[in-house]
Amino acid sequence: MPNPNPLLRGDRLIAYDQVTLEHLKSAVEHALASTEEAVLEQIIERQQQLPTWDDLVLAVDQLEARLQGAVYSVMPLHTRGPDWADLVLELLGKVDSWFKQKDRSLRLYRLYQRLAESEIGRALSADKQLTMQKRLREFRLAGVLLDESARQRLGELDTTIARLQREFGDNLDRSVSDRKIHVQDQQRLRGLPARNLAELAAHAHAAGLQGWLVPCEEQPCKAVLKYAQDRLLREQVYRAFHTRGSHDDPTLDNGPLLQALAEVRQERAELLGFPDAVALSLEEKNLGSWSEVQGFLQDLQARVTPGMLGRWRTLLEQAKEQGLDQLKPWDVAYLQHSLQGRLTALDEEQVRAFFPYDKVIAALVELTRELFGIALVPVTSVQAWHPEVLTFELVEHHAIIGHLYVDGVAREGKEPGSVYTSYSFNRRVDAEGVYHGPVAMVFSDVPEGVDGAPPLLDHLALRKLFHEFGHALQHLLLRTHNHLLSDTRRLGRVGNEVxxxxxxxxxxxxxxxxxxxxxxxxxxxxxxxTLQPVLKRLQRDALGEVAMGVVLSLLDLDLHRNVKDGRALQVRVEDSYRQVFGRPLADFERPAQAFEHLVGGYDASYFSYLWSDAHAVDLFTRFEQVGLRDGATGHALREKFIAHGASRTLADSVADFLDRPLNLDAYLRWNRLEAAPE
Known part of the structure; x- marks a missing residue:
């Protein structure tokens, strides 16, 4: 008889509309019972005499897969209210603790080691031997070989890091909530497109206010800074957005928290035998050598800075033309938009009308079919966590190989800026030979439609949705056979972003x-x-994104490599900004206090966004040569680059697909940085 709890039926596709709070409580209790040390201890005890692949490696694999599925399958339910969020967070915390304890189990490590060194282990296939080597490496990086007191200290440091990261997020959320700007005179919003006005009016209505409300969030703030003619409003919005996470009260300011985090990470790295958190990050996240990272960023910075200085001089001239006595940070986006408006007849707002959400999803479905021969078939038999969420099954050669959820449109109750992809289940074959397909969930923040229009995507929204779709397809199109090698996160930060x-x-x-x-x-x-000049204009803006990416990368590495040098956090920020832009940061700006990536897993590795982009542009040259919908090239991308998952290095997969090693020429050319720095 099937379990009446939709979360415990064992189905890959959960009937989320049938899930009650009681179901969630029961599922959480069940999942937490699975995390008890006794469950893992049973596996360890049974394998003491003769550890084997099926009964050790695959048994632990299955346990990990079940716990990962339990967490990520219920994560979308946390938006239903505080009680739901508390339960989901309880589950997440307990399961995370279990994974840390598992990675520090010396008895389990010794079993893997015995199997790897045994005649049975040496006779296993190459991918199975690689899996064990990766496991042993992860054990060592988790501190399994430390003595008892050092392991205890490592656990204390992990607890401290988790607490500081929560406090950082709470401070940021609080400051964003406190910095909403209420506008009651529509004249102050002159210049904003009708769509943006409608969105701001909807925010005000939701807050029980008359007029318009500008949330201290990226999309509405950027719209005001780009379009609003009222310079005082632009200043108000700019100051609010660029001081998020900061506060006069040190206990509510994220600056001291970042400093404390860096110091704890430094101690953690030293405890594990590394000179600093950057060295540990490079090893943990498979990011290459420090000399490679340093050389890439130094060369990129030297190429970017002249362009930023030239752009600033152009804006100074334009400011004078418009009668501004001084060029302020809140004038930059507005003046750039005004200048670009002279260069093209079509505004990006007008382009948006040609990309309704349903048509873009249909285009992604068709592109997946053309490139990979995979059909994304809509599923209507079960409902996801919200009626607007799309559910697909991936069909290849008449077989279902995985499932995909797409939660792409912003709505009330969904966190602003929810743009990410999560992986509920990895592709694997269990000890009985049963295939378990992967499941991915894509989240994005396409604005809701207003005034009777459907949700429409501007270029940034298109980039976000395609980006997350790329994450999902990389996870879903693997051909690996166990939980570990099918985990694309184990490719490292760069490999997971390419x-x-x-x-x-x-x-x-x-x-x-x-x-x-x-x-x-x-x-x-x-x-x-008509599109070409619009994209050319946006490409020019993209260079500014590269420059800011270099600033944040330099700050991240400086903080995590030189935390003991006594320099204040804001000094590091200002040094990084001046190094790239060639001018000082405004004295009130506090970008580090809202640098969420430093508490979201990209600490000491933020540069991986730039490095992965360089890889992606080079890979794309093969499609540019033969056609962006070419099925043979798509097949090669899957078989030579995607399919191997974590079973080989990123460099090997790149070389296999391109028939040569990585070359940065295309990336530099696209960003108009071909000229070598003097």
């Missing part, structure tokens, strides 16, 4: 965008010739 960055390249093609465009009112398409 496919997502690669899929962004399609939306930089005027030809591709023209082919998927469809005016939501008429169905008409945009001509390639």
């Amino acid at each position: 496919c997502s960055k690669l899929f962004e390249r399609w939306v930089w093609s005027a030809e591709f965008l023209a082919s998927i465009s469809a005016d939501y009112r008429t169905g008409g398409r945009l001509p390639v010739s």
Whole structure:
């Protein structure tokens, strides 16, 4: 008889609309019971005489897969209310603790070691031997070989890091909530497109206010800074957004928390035998050598800075033309938009009308079929956690190989800026030979439709959705056979970002965008010739993103490599900014206090976004040569680059797909940075 609890039926596709709070409580209790030390101890005890692949490695694999599935399957339910969120967080915390304890079990480590060194282990296939070597490496990086007191200290440091990260998030959320800007005079919003006005009015209505409300969030703040003619409003919004996470009260300011985090991470790295947190991060996240990272960033910074100085001089001239006595930070986006408006007849707001959400999803479904021969078939038999969430089964050669959820549109109750991909289940074959397909969940923040229009995507929203779709397809199209090798996160930060960055390249093609465009009112398409100047303008803006990426990368590495040198956090921020932009940061700006990536797993590795982008642009050159919808090239991408998962290095997969090693020329050319620095 099937379990009445939808979360405990063992189905890959959960009937989320049937899940009650009691079901969640029962599932959490069940999952937590599975995390008890006794469950793992049973495996260890049974394997003492003769550890084997099936009864040791695959048994632990299955336990990990079950716990990972339990956590990530219920994560979307945390938006239903405080009680739901508390239970989900309880489960997440307990399971995370179990994984840490498992990785520090000396008895379990010794079993893997015995198996790897035994005649049975040496006779195993190459991928199985690689799996054990990776496991042993993860054990050592987790501190399994430390003495008891050192392991205890490591646990204390992990607890401290988790607490500081929670406090950072709480402070940031509080400051964002406190910095909402209420506008009651519509004249102050002159210049904003009707869509943005409607969105701000909806925010005000939701807060029980008349007029318009500007949340201290990226999309609405950027819209005001880009379009609003009222300079005082732009200043107010700029100051609010660029001081998020900061506070006069040190206990509510994220600056001291970041400093404390860096110091704890330094102690943790030293305890594990590394000179600093950067060295540990490079090893844990498979990021290459320090000399490679340093050389890449130094060369990129030297190429970017002249362009930033030239752009600043152009803006100074434009400011004078508009009668501004001084160029302030809140004038930059507005003046850039005004200048770009002279260069093209079509505004990005007008382009948005040609990319309704349903048509973009259909285009992604079709691109997946063309490139990989995979059908994304809509599932209507069960409902996801919200009626607007799309559910697909991946069908290849008439067989279902995995499932995909797409939660792409912002809505009330969904966290602002929810743009990420989570992996409920990894692809694996268990000890009985039963295939378990992967499941991925894509989240994005496409604005809701207003005034009767459907949700519409501007270029940034297109990039975000394609980026997350790339993450999902990388996870879903693997051909590996166990839980560990099918975990794309084990490719390291760069390897885990390359496919997502690669899929962004399609939306930089005027030809591709023209082919998927469809005016939501008429169905008409945009001509390639109309899109080209728009993309050229946006490409110019993208160089500014690269520059800011270099700033944050330098700050991240400086903080985590030189935390003992006595320099204050803000001094590091200002040094990094001046190094790249060639001018000082505004004295009130506190970008580090809102640098969420430093508490979200990208500490000492933020540069991986830039490095992965360089890989993606080079990989894309093969599609540019033969066609962006070429099935043979898509097949090669899957078989030579994606399919191997964590079973080989990123460099080997790149070389296999391109028939040569990585080359940065295409990346530098696309960013107009070909000229070598003097």
